Amino acid sequence: MYRKSTLSIIRVFPKLILFILILVSCENTNSTITKTIDSNAESIGKIQFEQKCIACHGFENKTEEEMIAPPMYAVKRRYMKASKNKDEFINLMSNWVKNPQQEKVLMRDAAIEKGVMPHLNYDEKDIMQIVNYLYETEMTKPEWFDAHQQSHQK
Ligand code: HEC
Secondary structure (H helix, E strand, O other): OHHHHHHHHHHHHHHHHHHHHHHHHHHHHHHHHHHHHHHHHHHHHHHHHHHHOHHHHOOOOOOOOOOOOOOHHHHHHHHHHHOOOHHHHHHHHHHHHHOOOHHHOOOHHHHHHHOOOOOOOOOHHHHHHHHHHHHHOOOOOOOOHHHHHHHHHO
16 A cells, blocks of 8 residues: 555656646746736837827926926926825826816916916827826936926925
């Protein structure tokens, strides 16, 4: 009896190892696939942001006076302050972009100075990708930003 069961364990053992190996390798491919999907979604968000928001919110090749909207660095900072977590950030910002209204304005000085952001007819899906990208990505701070902040606090 003893012998028989030891024998059968020995016989099954290589199969068991093979099974575990297959499991482990499947998990690896799965996580690579998820990562690829994530980074694809993020780069789509980046492209959409560049196409749909940079024209007004970008500061490259612009002086502070030439800006027609606050730089995204400032917008993100304000929205991070107003939200406790990613979900709140996504809700707050997508809600704004879908329907910007004076009474919802968080960046009051900017709205007074530049006028409230116009309503732009974007796809819900594009907005969600952009907003997700903005949450996940560190925005570049314009060189003039700190001086601008100080002049506003005076
Ligand atoms: C035609 C110019 C223009 C475009 C394009 C534009 N914005 Fe704006 N946006 C503005 C201006 C001007 C303000 C500042 C006034 C204000 O707060 O409404 C602003 C403010 C904002 C704010 C802050 C609103 C608040 O609470 O005060 C957010 C968030 C925002 N934009 C997100 C976006 C995103 C995301 C995109 C791209 C999908 C985008 N904007 C495209 C002009 C634009």
